[in-house]
Amino acid sequence: xxxTNSDIYNxxxxxxxxxxxxxxxxxxxxxxxxxxxxxxxxxxxxxxxxHIGSNPPYLGxxxxxxxxxxxxxxxxxxxxxxxxxxxxxxxxxxKAHYTSAKFPYxxxxxxxxxxxxxxLGDFKAPFVKESxxxxxxxxxxxxxxKLNDTRMIIGEVMHVFIPDEIMNEEGYLDLGKAGxxxxxxxxxxxxxxxxxxxxxxxVENVEEELG
Amino acid sequence: xxxTNSDIYNxxxxxxxxxxxxxxxxxxxxxxxxxxxxxxxxxxxxxxxxHIGSNPPYLGxxxxxxxxxxxxxxxxxxxxxxxxxxxxxxxxxxKAHYTSAKFPYxxxxxxxxxxxxxxLGDFKAPFVKESxxxxxxxxxxxxxxKLNDTRMIIGEVMHVFIPDEIMNEEGYLDLGKAGxxxxxxxxxxxxxxxxxxxxxxxVENVEEELG
Numbered sequence: 001x002x003x004t005n006s007d008i009y010n011x012x013x014x015x016x017x018x019x020x021x022x023x024x025x026x027x028x029x030x031x032x033x034x035x036x037x038x039x040x041x042x043x044x045x046x047x048x049x050x051h052i053g054s055n056p057p058y059l060g061x062x063x064x065x066x067x068x069x070x071x072x073x074x075x076x077x078x079x080x081x082x083x084x085x086x087x088x089x090x091x092x093x094x095k096a097h098y099t100s101a102k103f104p105y106x107x108x109x110x111x112x113x114x115x116x117x118x119x120l121g122d123f124k125a126p127f128v129k130e131s132x133x134x135x136x137x138x139x140x141x142x143x144x145x146k147l148n149d150t151r152m153i154i155g156e157v158m159h160v161f162i163p164d165e166i167m168n169e170e171g172y173l174d175l176g177k178a179g180x181x182x183x184x185x186x187x188x189x190x191x192x193x194x195x196x197x198x199x200x201x202x203v204e205n206v207e208e209e210l211g
Numbered sequence: 212x213x214x215t216n217s218d219i220y221n222x223x224x225x226x227x228x229x230x231x232x233x234x235x236x237x238x239x240x241x242x243x244x245x246x247x248x249x250x251x252x253x254x255x256x257x258x259x260x261x262h263i264g265s266n267p268p269y270l271g272x273x274x275x276x277x278x279x280x281x282x283x284x285x286x287x288x289x290x291x292x293x294x295x296x297x298x299x300x301x302x303x304x305x306k307a308h309y310t311s312a313k314f315p316y317x318x319x320x321x322x323x324x325x326x327x328x329x330x331l332g333d334f335k336a337p338f339v340k341e342s343x344x345x346x347x348x349x350x351x352x353x354x355x356x357k358l359n360d361t362r363m364i365i366g367e368v369m370h371v372f373i374p375d376e377i378m379n380e381e382g383y384l385d386l387g388k389a390g391x392x393x394x395x396x397x398x399x400x401x402x403x404x405x406x407x408x409x410x411x412x413x414v415e416n417v418e419e420e421l422g
Contacts, residue, residue: 018382025239171229
């Protein structure tokens with residue numbers, strides 16, 4: 001199928017959403033955990049977490065603060081300054097999916113979707129107990145994307161929990177072993193297997209490696 | 212394994228790179244195709260492509276313009292205004308990986324890594340012929356991330372090529388059928404299978420669906 005820009009504008013809204021949310025390829029399935037003093041805890045599925053840098057360790061994600069679901073996460077992060085990023089494991093991807101429902105502010109998706117809040121040490125935001133990989137984040141910067149009134153939220157990694165059996169000596173995580181899920185589009189969930197591993201690419205080795 | 216922020220700072224550099232590049236979960240493997248009038252074509256693997264919006268159809272990715280590899284892509288996009296995003300298929304993930312080597316500006320990674328340039332219609336940037344899903348992009352905005360001197364490059368989807376057999380009636384792509392690859396960390400490549408599909412999440416259905 002071939003679509004031009006104007007074909008895309010002319011698509012039925014749902015079909016456009018599905019296609020444009022699918023074409024970037026596989027996306028990581030993560031749950032963002034937040035809490036507000038008055039409104040309580042909140043957890044929502046996000047497929048836009050992206051690596052920003054390793055030193056300092058920064059991760060970002062895209063949020064549309066005007067959207068009903070994103071707004072609670074946004075307000076909580078701005079109020080509290082801390083949040084968590086938790087891998088969705090394939091065993092609870094259905095529960096994770098339903099955190100995207102538009103629950104009113106003050107209703108806990110942890111409770112409604114059957115996920116367990118976990119507080120670790122004195123970290124101020126809830127982790128998802130069932131998640132294989134859990135990351136405690138401190139908010140650093142909010143970058144407005146004026147083109148469509150979305151924002152990138154950037155935080156610094158303050159805590160990381162990784163099961164020993166999924167990490168090798170060099171620090172690589174085996175996401176197949178972890179059982180982490182991926183997302184395509186808005187509602188398809190995937191599992192993965194490692195298919196290849198290649199060394200750091202050096203110009204002087206390319207010909208030999210690919211020859 | 213549990214790491215605090217200061218543990219992360221104190222890690223060996225390579226191990227820190229590996230861990231922080233792995234913890235976000237699976238990342239999409241895409242090739243960015245660009246061209247400069249004088250320096251010729253360029254193609255480089257990027258794992259940070261992210262959905263920004265569907266209407267207008269915006270996609271973004273993170274670039275460190277100071278880096279040797281990213282700089283050529285950046286200069287070409289700024290010169291030309293058009294670029295392509297192409298899924299890495301599992302059949303050529305090794306070739307795709309080696310586009311990350313620091314070839315001098317003016318050397319074509321298409322040629323060095325054995326990937327075929329493809330020019331479609333009068334679109335001004337090279338697609339990757341072998342890719343199952345190809346997207347022609349027009350540059351829209353460059354957003355500086357001052358925290359670590361990286362940038363988010365946002366473009367609008369101008370053309371999309373999707374094999375008919377991987378898309379369903381509703382516009383969802385089956386990435387398993389597509390054979391698209393994912394990346395964990397810097398050098399591990401993954402294939403995927405669909406494990407679940409759930410309807411749009413409505414508050415009134417959550418209890419019944421998860422009960």
